[in-house]
Amino acid sequence: MTLNCIAVDDEPLALGLVSVFIEKTPFLHLVGKYSSAIEALQALHHQQVDVIFLDIQMPDLTGIELARVLGQSQQGGAGPRIIFTTAFNNFAIEGYKVDALDYLLKPFNYEEFLRAATKAKAYFELINRPAPTAAPATTAPEPEEDSLFLKVEYQLVRVSYNDILYIEGLKDYVKVHLQSTTKPVLSLTSLKALEDRLPARKFMRVHRSFIVSLDKITSLTRNNIQIGNVTIPVSDQYKDTFTQFLNKWT
Incomplete structure (x- = not known):
């Protein structure tokens, strides 16, 4: 499975680093990188994106605000999952409330990035797993969940x-x-x-x-x-x- 990703960060060095990390990860495909959340929002209307590596502190529209906009517009449907990349740990609860998949605290290394990316891969593999076929009538009932x-x-x-x-x-x-x-x-x-x-x-x-x-x-x-x-x-x-x-x- 290959996941289409975009990187969003108003700091050129941070944006470049995340982009490099995405490109060196075999199961990720970089389809865009943007220096503002507004640019990213416009791009999302025209391309299929699975994961957004998203900075939080940005001018005009913050990462949290973008996540809320995406959540409101995609209720009831599948949409991109968000991994926040930020230098501020005080946004953890806000990230949790908008159902972020993970939270990378800058500066992070490739090992930490890969751990978050692997979590995203596992998530999409789970939701895309084929539904099990109906069991024959003679099959014993499934044990009750505990x-x-x-x-x-x-x-x-x-x-x-x-x-x-x-x-x-x-x-x-x-x-x-x-x-x-x-x-x-x-x-x-x-x-x-x-x-x-x-x-x-x-x-x-x-x-x-x-x-x-x-x-x-x-x-x-x-x-x-x-x-x-x-x-x-x-x-x-x-x-x-x-x-x-x-x-x-x-």
């Missing part, structure tokens, strides 16, 4: 259902509290989106800010759930569903 992947910083982290104690919603993030470690996993997603991915037989939403693992409950009352030393309230919105569950215990 884990999920959460996007943590710039990687996907596998979390076992059995390791989850409870999940706490924090505005744009969720904090997944685990049995195996005192440090929770922080992922940029909504509690509702995560609720939809979790098996209902194992997890229950009991509050606008909490999902609990049912088999980790140590005690409960009509208004509260105890998981170890943590007390989690049950809100009125979820009281009916919780009461049905509670009745199974009494």
Whole structure:
């Protein structure tokens, strides 16, 4: 697989370096290099691009702003993925919010560049993988999934259902509290989106800010759930569903 790439940077030396790195990577093909995000945006209307190596701090239109424009215009369709190249590490969260594939902090060497490029290659190989053919009717059913992947910083982290104690919603993030470690996993997603991915037989939403693992409950009352030393309230919105569950215990 060969990925069409463009490089965007208002610094000539940085633009030249990224262009050289692209050209020396066998599975990348440089189709353009631009000194401004506006030039890149115009070019994207006329050519197929898979990956954009994009600087953030640029005049007129920043890399973050370009990423937002591309995200809005390509909702529901495939579009180029972005790898940010910047000298400022304080943009990591912003890059995460626009679903950047990776984040290269200047000055970076070819090994670091290649690691990000390989991640892009793996991403496109995954989404272009042919769908599996339907299994014969006699085939045994697939085993039920026992884990999920959460996007943590710039990687996907596998979390076992059995390791989850409870999940706490924090505005744009969720904090997944685990049995195996005192440090929770922080992922940029909504509690509702995560609720939809979790098996209902194992997890229950009991509050606008909490999902609990049912088999980790140590005690409960009509208004509260105890998981170890943590007390989690049950809100009125979820009281009916919780009461049905509670009745199974009494």
